[in-house]
Amino acid sequence: MPARRNDRPDWVNDRCVTLGHRIADLRRQAELSQEELAHLAGLERRSIQRYENARRDPRYSDLLLIAHALRVHVTDLLSS
Template sequence: MPAPDHGPPDWVLTRRRAIGDRIRAARRAARLSQERLAERAGMDRQALNRIEQGHSAPRIDTLIRIADALDVPLSSLV
């Protein structure tokens, strides 16, 4: 019988929040609202908010779209 899933370890959550912080900082530096960045990245504003807050683990495709919408290298976000 498989062990119950207790979610990701704390260190993963910490790094997820750090990615969200970098996305938020880049968005603010570009003077974009969450709504505008979400539009540019082809996603929902609430989904972007969950990523910035570290509550959601974005797929790599989503991170690529966010980086492209911000005109920054993906590596600067992750």
């Protein structure tokens, strides 16, 4: 079985944190709770929470769903 890659460069971790903050900021601007965003995006609240806290990397499809729910372009999530 191949070794699992656990260590990522610091800059990758920093971008994940930035992404989480960006999702949270846009969610607050839209005046949505994590539960409401999750419902609109068709995801679990736990997933939104993990993405915002940079505990899990979102799939591209989840980013698209979140962006659609927030009524922004997916690149708005990724911009810093």
